[in-house]
Amino acid sequence: MTASHRQPLSATPLLEISDLRTVFDTPAGTVRAVDGVDLVLGRGETLAVVGESGCGKTVLALSVMRLVPAPPGRLASGSVVFRGENLLTLDRKRMQDLRGDRISMIFQEPMTSLNPVFRVGEQVAEIIRRHRKTTRRQAMDEVAELFHRVGIADADQRLRAYPHQLSGGLRQRVMIAMAVACRPDLILADEPTTALDVTIQAQILALLDQLKREMGTSLMLITHDLGVVAQMAERVIVMYAGKVVEEAPAQVMFDAPRHPYTRGLLASLPRLGTDPATPLPMIPGQVPSLYDLPRGCRFQDRCPDARQVCREEEPALLTPSPGATVRCWNFA
């Protein structure tokens, strides 16, 4: 199924993923980490992809970047159309031209994604020089300007710092500077603030939001933190065990979540207003192993509303209201 009907006809989406399947061949069997995902991302839009560890959200982003380690990973089927080109069939050279230039990615842990033996300024300049005709000097001037824009104080000095000399918040700012250096059309941010303290997180999120607005960039924000989702996203996709189980505009999802899993997640959050005297509503059990998925719905064992049909047949992605989808028999 294509999801293009959800977009107004005039606007071609920036990114359209159709029936994407990314699998890992392991000695214990083939794991379908991303199992038939469809999604559409418009220009300038922020889409959050939510889910728990192992739901496939990071593999989804890596698939778009064509960075899934292969083997054991394999992009088994589907298409990822970005500005009219199917990324999955591009040759290596063309993909390298896009990566860092038109699409960039921000990773969770900046310490492991920056090279420890090069100065951070050089690392950001390298991206600019890879994609633009420019001298080393000009590139460094641009980096200084970028550092200034992402709020790094003493930018000129910090250019010469090594990653270990910077705090986590500053390192993440360097990563963001790197991601926006070529003014990409799309930024994939995988848990960009999970490793940071809340006060730093608030700053990084505000910064991402501001840069996105200034440059008209689309943002695919991968997170498990529903607070971050509420603050940043216009639309939300919820993943469970490799599949999209719900998609909705952010406000709709928080006001009236449909899928029992989304409802359970939202209910189980301790909030500042939660009465400490009452137990938190919880989702019983645990995520099924991707090696051993049940027949029918993958959420059936934890679902309060599971019926006979849920144990027999995989639910289809239904459209209960315009712009919203849910993978649950209770909406059939």
Added chain:
Amino acid sequence: MRDVLMEIRGLSKTFHVSGGGLGRRAREVRAVRDVTLSILAGETLGLVGESGCGKSTLGRLCLALEKPTSGEVRFEGRNIFDLTNLERKAFRQAVQLVFQDPYASLNPRRTAGQTVMEPLWLHASDPGQVPEEARSVMRTVGLSEEHAQRYPHEFSGGQRQRIGIARAIALKPKLIVADEPVSALDVSIQAQILNLMKKLQRDFGLTYLFITHDFSVVRYMSDRIAVMYLGRIVELGSNEAIFANPLHPYTRLLHQAIPVPDPRAKRPGPLAVIDDHPAPEEGCLFYPRCPERFDRCRERRPELFERETDHRVACIRREEGL
């Protein structure tokens, strides 16, 4: 009025870290600075702060896993750093720890059952009873008989944390120091563990020192809350007081920064610019980041004082009634 179970008096811990590189100048890290705090029997005291604020070090000091640079910790009236061997054995039984990462803190070569039995063997008066006791403890935390035969890697994160909790409660302790017990867990599992910890507290009259960076979790779990910044307690009060009327500018900043799971919620406004500020030598430690600072804050280090009943804050602005 609840009895004091543990009393922390003027506690400090300084680590000496070698500078590295060729210059090799040892650097001092003052992880805990002159903390005075009581933990009351049966309560949950939430200890909240950001990474590097010293909250884990304070927790380890309360378990006598670190020696303090100065100050003391009294448990049931005795200084825990000055115990006889017999007293220490009793202390180790009465005070237990739950770790953040249940995977790293379980021995991969021991089954869940062996892990839970180990403390029971060490303190058993009747070894014959140990297996049955272990089974009972495992049932209490929601693990079944067959789980006892399995190794840590065969469990999910939530179940591993249940094993960690089972080990901690096996000896019927009085105080449990829980250091970020749910931070490594998925959202849907967090609620299971938080509910379990509350239930255990009711059933066994446990006291918790609950260490976390997560404000929503501390709000849900705690009776009283201590906010820590650069090794010092900057605010201490009842759960309601800390949330309804935060007094310290740092607590207010934390409040503002928490993303609320509701798209209609007001987004945090522009926050004070944070750079890598070194801790000031004199005056208030929060001065470089404080939106409310004024000159007098640099003159001396504020001490906790009671601004309202059972609500204390270390802030010079608040001292002056502002």
